Amino acid sequence: MTTKTKRKSSKKTKPSFGSAKKTIDSTQQEDSPAIKALLESGVAFHNKGNMQQALDSYKSVLAMAPGHPDANHLLGILMNQTGDSKSAILLIRKAIEKKPTAAKFHNNLGLAYKLDRRTMEAASSFRKAINLDLAYAGPYLNLAQLLTEEKKYTDAIKQYEIALELATDKSGVLTKLSSSYLEQGNIPKALENAENASSYLLPHFMEILHREMDSVIAASDEVKTLFKIGIIFQLFSMPYYAGLCMIKAIALDPNCAAAYGQFTSIASAKIMPTKNNIHAALIEKTTSDILARNDMKHDTMRDQVISIIDIEGAKADIDAFTITSDENALSFIQENQRLLEIFSTHCFLQLLKSSSINNLLVEKLLTKIRRCLFFAMLHQDSPSQLTDQFGPLIISLAYQNFLNEYVFFIDQDELFSIDAFEEKAKNNISDNTSDAILYVAMLACYRSLEYYPTISEMISNRQTPSMSDIEGLITLQITNPKKEKEIAKSIKQFKVIENITSKLVRQQYEENPYPRWASTFRLPPKSPRIIIAKGIYPNLPDDSSTLENPRVLIAGCGTGQHPISCAVSYANSSVLAVDLSLASLSYAQRKADELNLNNIEFMQADILDLGGLNEQFDIIESSGVLHHMKEPIAGWKVLEKLLKPNGMMKIGLYSELARANVVASRNIIAEQHYPSTPEGIRECREYIKGLDDNNIVKSVIQWNDFFSTSMIRDLIFHSMEHRITLPQIDKILSELNLEFMGFCVFNGDCKSRYLEQFPDDKTATSLTNWHTFETQFPNTFKGMYQFWLRKKAP
Structure with a gap:
C-alpha cells in the first residue's frame, strides 16, 4: 500500500x-x-x-x-x-x-x-x-x-x-489488479488477486471451475495457472485479458487443447484487437494455429481474422477496385499493396478454406477478385505469371465458394463464359500443363467439381499433372460427395416419413444439407453435469439428474456438427442422432467416420414417429427443429415422453421479438417472387444489400446465416417457420411436466446485466423477468432461445 x-x-x-x-x-x-x-x-x-x-x-x-x-x-x-x-x-x-x-x-x-x-x-x-x-x-x-x-x-x-x-465492489478492483500484474509478467500475483476476486463468485460455480481445472492437460503448472486466471477473467466479463492468458498459455504449451478451445470461445464473443497491440504477433500466430487444427470450430475465428486483416481500413481500396473495369482490374490489384497484403495473410487464406466468411466488405472484395482472375485466365495464353502471386488465393477461393455454396453473386458475363473456361481447362489438363491446377481451382470457384463430369473423371482417373496442391479440394468436391452417396444406402430408416409438412421440410434439406462444416470442437470429454452447469449459470442441475454414462438423443441433427460435438464432449456417452434428410445424415456419418467415433448412431426419422422407440434418454437436445414442424408442441410432447424422469432437455426455438427483420424479409420474398433456387437466393441477397440502411430487412445482413446458400434459405426462405414468445413458452412448460433450468446466452455480458436488473432472481430462471428484459433488448435472443429443462419426477 x-x-x-x-x-x-x-x-x-x-x-x-x-x-x-x-x-x-x-x-x-x-x-x-x-x-x-x-x-x-x-x-x-x-x-x-x-x-x-x-x-x-x-x-x-x-x-x-x-x-x-x-x-x-x-x-x-x-x-x-x-x-x-x-x-x-x-x-x-x-x-x-x-x-x-x-x-x-x-x-x-x-x-x-x-x-x-x-x-x-x-x-x-x-x-x-x-x-x-x-x-x-x-x-x-x-x-x-x-x-x-x-x-x-x-x-x-x-x-x-x-x-x-x-x-x-472488491472483486472488480481485484480482477483489474490481476490484469496489471499479468501485463507486468508477475503471474503469482496475478493468480493471487484473481483467486481473491473469485471468492465473490457463487460457491457452486467455484466447484465447477475446480473440476474443470482438474481436466486440463497442460505441460506445466504455469500453463494451468494462466488458464485458471483466464477463466476467472471470463467470469468477470474481461474477455481481452482472458484471451491474453490463453495465448500466453499456448505460447508455453502449444499442445494445450483446452487453452485453444477457450481462446476460440473468447474470440467468437469479442475479438482480440491487434492494432497498436504489443501482443499482435502472438494473437495472429495463435489464430493461425487454431485454424490449422481439426479439433477446433473454425467459424468462431471469423471476426478475429477479419480484425487482423483490418478490412475496414482497406474499404477505400476495395471500393476503388470494385469499380475498376475488367481491362484494368488485374493491373490495379497487382499494384495495390494494401489488398495484396490481405490476400497474402496466412490466417485469412486458412479461414477461406475452413469457414464461410460473414462480412460484406470481404465478400465484395472476393467477388471482384474472382471475376478479375477468371477473365485474366480466360484471355491469357498462359496464366503462369499469376501462379506465384495469386495461386494460393485462387485455391482458397475455391474452398470458400464451396463452403458458402456459391452464394456470391455471379453476373451474366461470368455465366456465359464458364463453358469456354471449362474447355480451356480441359485442354490444359490434356496437355499436362503446369497451369492445369489453377484452371481446376478457378472452375471450382463457380461450381463444385462434381458438376464438371469430364474434368471430374479426368481428375479421378488421375489423367492430370500432379494435383498435390489441390488434393484437399478434390477430396472436398469430388471424393466426399461420392462417399456420401454410398453412405446414404446404409443409413437406417426408422419409419417411412408420411407427414406432409415433414416431407416438405425434408425436401429442402435434401437440396441444401445444412450446414456445410469443416471442423468442430474435440476437447477432452467432461461430465455432462459440468457442461450443463456452465450453460445455465448461475443455476445448477438438480442432484437427482442422472448424467453419468448418459444415453443422448439429438432430435434434428442436420449435417452432424451438433451430435458429434455431444458425442465427443459428454463423457461416457452414447448418442442417437435423427434427422429427416438423408443427404444431411450421410454428410454427418461421413464426418463421424473421419473422426473414428463409435459412440454415435444416425437414423432417418420424423420426430412425430419417435414415440415408437422402445427406450428413454438421459439427455435430449433439439435445437432449431421444433419451430419447423406444423405443430411444434406435438413434437415437443413426443420428446418429453422419451426423456427419463429427472433427465435434461435442451431446446432451441425462434424468438418472435428477435426475428422482426426475418418476418419482413419473408414478406419481401413473397412480394418479389424470389424462388428458393441458388439463382433466386443470389438475386434476393443483392436486392437486400441494395436497400437503405434504415430498412428493417437490411438488418438480416447481421446474421451469419446471410452468408451461405443453405443457411439463408433456412433463415428467410424456409417452407415452415413458427416463432414464439417467452410467455408462451412458460405456458407450454406448465403443461409438459418440464422445469425451466436456464438460458444458454452467448452474447457477452447478457446474464450479468439481467442479474443487475433482477437481483432477486438469483438463478436467472424467471421467464416473466426474462420477457421484460427481452422487451427492452429485443436482440438478446437473436439466434434462438436456447435453454435447458429438467423433467420432473413422478
Whole structure:
C-alpha cells in the first residue's frame, strides 16, 4: 500500500460513468419541482438505456435553466457514452464552472478526455478528482486504467491498491489488479488477486471451475495457472485479458487443447484487437494455429481474422477496385499493396478454406477478385505469371465458394463464359500443363467439381499433372460427395416419413444439407453435469439428474456438427442422432467416420414417429427443429415422453421479438417472387444489400446465416417457420411436466446485466423477468432461445 491517508468508503467503484442516478447533487435546493422531476425522469431513461428520451429530458432542463450544472454534467455523460467526446468535454466543463469542487464532475471530464485521446488532460482531471475527494474510488480506478494502457504497470498497481481499500465492489478492483500484474509478467500475483476476486463468485460455480481445472492437460503448472486466471477473467466479463492468458498459455504449451478451445470461445464473443497491440504477433500466430487444427470450430475465428486483416481500413481500396473495369482490374490489384497484403495473410487464406466468411466488405472484395482472375485466365495464353502471386488465393477461393455454396453473386458475363473456361481447362489438363491446377481451382470457384463430369473423371482417373496442391479440394468436391452417396444406402430408416409438412421440410434439406462444416470442437470429454452447469449459470442441475454414462438423443441433427460435438464432449456417452434428410445424415456419418467415433448412431426419422422407440434418454437436445414442424408442441410432447424422469432437455426455438427483420424479409420474398433456387437466393441477397440502411430487412445482413446458400434459405426462405414468445413458452412448460433450468446466452455480458436488473432472481430462471428484459433488448435472443429443462419426477 502506497499511502496512509485515511479514506472513507465510497460507492463509486467502477472505472466508468456508472449509474447516472448517482451523479445528481441532492443539495441542489434551488431547483424547482418541475426541473427536479425532469432531471429524475432523464436519469430513469438514462439508466434503462433509453438515450433519446434521456437526451430530451436533459435538454428540457437546460432550456428552463441554462447552465444547470447537473443537467450539463448528465448530458455530458450521455454524449460521451454515445461517442461524442468533444461535446461531452464542453458540457462537463460548463458544469465545473458552476461547481468547481465536484469531484465526480472532474472524474467524468477525465473519461471524456480519455475517449478524445487527450491522455495528459485525462490524467490531470482524475488527479483533481482525487484531491477533491480522497475517499472517492472512481478516479483512482480510472487513473489506474489509463496508466495500464500507457504500460506503466507499477504506477497502475499502486492506484488499484488504493481503490481496493475504498471500493465496495472488491472483486472488480481485484480482477483489474490481476490484469496489471499479468501485463507486468508477475503471474503469482496475478493468480493471487484473481483467486481473491473469485471468492465473490457463487460457491457452486467455484466447484465447477475446480473440476474443470482438474481436466486440463497442460505441460506445466504455469500453463494451468494462466488458464485458471483466464477463466476467472471470463467470469468477470474481461474477455481481452482472458484471451491474453490463453495465448500466453499456448505460447508455453502449444499442445494445450483446452487453452485453444477457450481462446476460440473468447474470440467468437469479442475479438482480440491487434492494432497498436504489443501482443499482435502472438494473437495472429495463435489464430493461425487454431485454424490449422481439426479439433477446433473454425467459424468462431471469423471476426478475429477479419480484425487482423483490418478490412475496414482497406474499404477505400476495395471500393476503388470494385469499380475498376475488367481491362484494368488485374493491373490495379497487382499494384495495390494494401489488398495484396490481405490476400497474402496466412490466417485469412486458412479461414477461406475452413469457414464461410460473414462480412460484406470481404465478400465484395472476393467477388471482384474472382471475376478479375477468371477473365485474366480466360484471355491469357498462359496464366503462369499469376501462379506465384495469386495461386494460393485462387485455391482458397475455391474452398470458400464451396463452403458458402456459391452464394456470391455471379453476373451474366461470368455465366456465359464458364463453358469456354471449362474447355480451356480441359485442354490444359490434356496437355499436362503446369497451369492445369489453377484452371481446376478457378472452375471450382463457380461450381463444385462434381458438376464438371469430364474434368471430374479426368481428375479421378488421375489423367492430370500432379494435383498435390489441390488434393484437399478434390477430396472436398469430388471424393466426399461420392462417399456420401454410398453412405446414404446404409443409413437406417426408422419409419417411412408420411407427414406432409415433414416431407416438405425434408425436401429442402435434401437440396441444401445444412450446414456445410469443416471442423468442430474435440476437447477432452467432461461430465455432462459440468457442461450443463456452465450453460445455465448461475443455476445448477438438480442432484437427482442422472448424467453419468448418459444415453443422448439429438432430435434434428442436420449435417452432424451438433451430435458429434455431444458425442465427443459428454463423457461416457452414447448418442442417437435423427434427422429427416438423408443427404444431411450421410454428410454427418461421413464426418463421424473421419473422426473414428463409435459412440454415435444416425437414423432417418420424423420426430412425430419417435414415440415408437422402445427406450428413454438421459439427455435430449433439439435445437432449431421444433419451430419447423406444423405443430411444434406435438413434437415437443413426443420428446418429453422419451426423456427419463429427472433427465435434461435442451431446446432451441425462434424468438418472435428477435426475428422482426426475418418476418419482413419473408414478406419481401413473397412480394418479389424470389424462388428458393441458388439463382433466386443470389438475386434476393443483392436486392437486400441494395436497400437503405434504415430498412428493417437490411438488418438480416447481421446474421451469419446471410452468408451461405443453405443457411439463408433456412433463415428467410424456409417452407415452415413458427416463432414464439417467452410467455408462451412458460405456458407450454406448465403443461409438459418440464422445469425451466436456464438460458444458454452467448452474447457477452447478457446474464450479468439481467442479474443487475433482477437481483432477486438469483438463478436467472424467471421467464416473466426474462420477457421484460427481452422487451427492452429485443436482440438478446437473436439466434434462438436456447435453454435447458429438467423433467420432473413422478
